[in-house]
Amino acid sequence: MHRKTVAVIGTQGLYSNYGGFEVLVRYLAERKSEDFDYLIFNDSDATVSGPLHDGIKVKQLRLKASGFQGIFYDFWSILFCWFKVDTVLLLGIQGIPLVGLLRIFKRTRVVSNVGGVEWLRPQFHYLLKRYFKWCFNLSFRYSDIVILDNEYYTDFVPHNIKAEVKIIPYGGEIDVHLDIN
Numbered sequence: 001m002h003r004k005t006v007a008v009i010g011t012q013g014l015y016s017n018y019g020g021f022e023v024l025v026r027y028l029a030e031r032k033s034e035d036f037d038y039l040i041f042n043d044s045d046a047t048v049s050g051p052l053h054d055g056i057k058v059k060q061l062r063l064k065a066s067g068f069q070g071i072f073y074d075f076w077s078i079l080f081c082w083f084k085v086d087t088v089l090l091l092g093i094q095g096i097p098l099v100g101l102l103r104i105f106k107r108t109r110v111v112s113n114v115g116g117v118e119w120l121r122p123q124f125h126y127l128l129k130r131y132f133k134w135c136f137n138l139s140f141r142y143s144d145i146v147i148l149d150n151e152y153y154t155d156f157v158p159h160n161i162k163a164e165v166k167i168i169p170y171g172g173e174i175d176v177h178l179d180i181n
Helices: 020-030 069-081 096-102 126-142 151-156
Strands: 004-009 036-042 056-060 087-091 109-113 145-148 164-167
Touching (some): 004 069, 020 036, 020 087, 036 069, 056 069, 069 087, 069 096, 096 126, 145 151
Parallel strands (some): 004 036, 004 087, 036 056, 087 109, 109 145, 145 164
16 A cells, blocks of 8 residues: 655754644654655754654755745745645645645645634734735645634635645644544
8 A cells, every 4th residue: 555645844844842843743643644754844954853753754855944035945845745745734724835736736735723813923024914815815725724723713714615624723742542644
């Protein structure tokens, strides 16, 4: 049986200690099913300090996953893996515009966790807020599944969407008895 390959994009990487997405990546790696292989992208500051289980590859990029470089980090990650993987897991959606273009050449399954309503955060410049809102809307068009981690975000979901929407709240420990599929 063919093992599915999943690229994990948008975090600082495996064994980073930044936030919720990085914890998710660590749990995915530590509790990996035999049915999947993972290609996890690490940013320039991340170092793999823990074990790499069978079926996990880490690709280190010379860009930071956050700040202005984060957009290029996501774009480069998507370009690198698009033709090599079965599924792309986008943790954050700033790279989603590239997905629409690449789908012309190959249909790769895309699962996106939008991460929030970034365009409402006061620290971002007006143009960046517009970009984030555009990416949020595109994620419902170019993703197969969109994950929202808070039911509040459903108020912002555009009409006539193509993606399946899943609400998966997190913030606590993942139950080890769950089957990750």
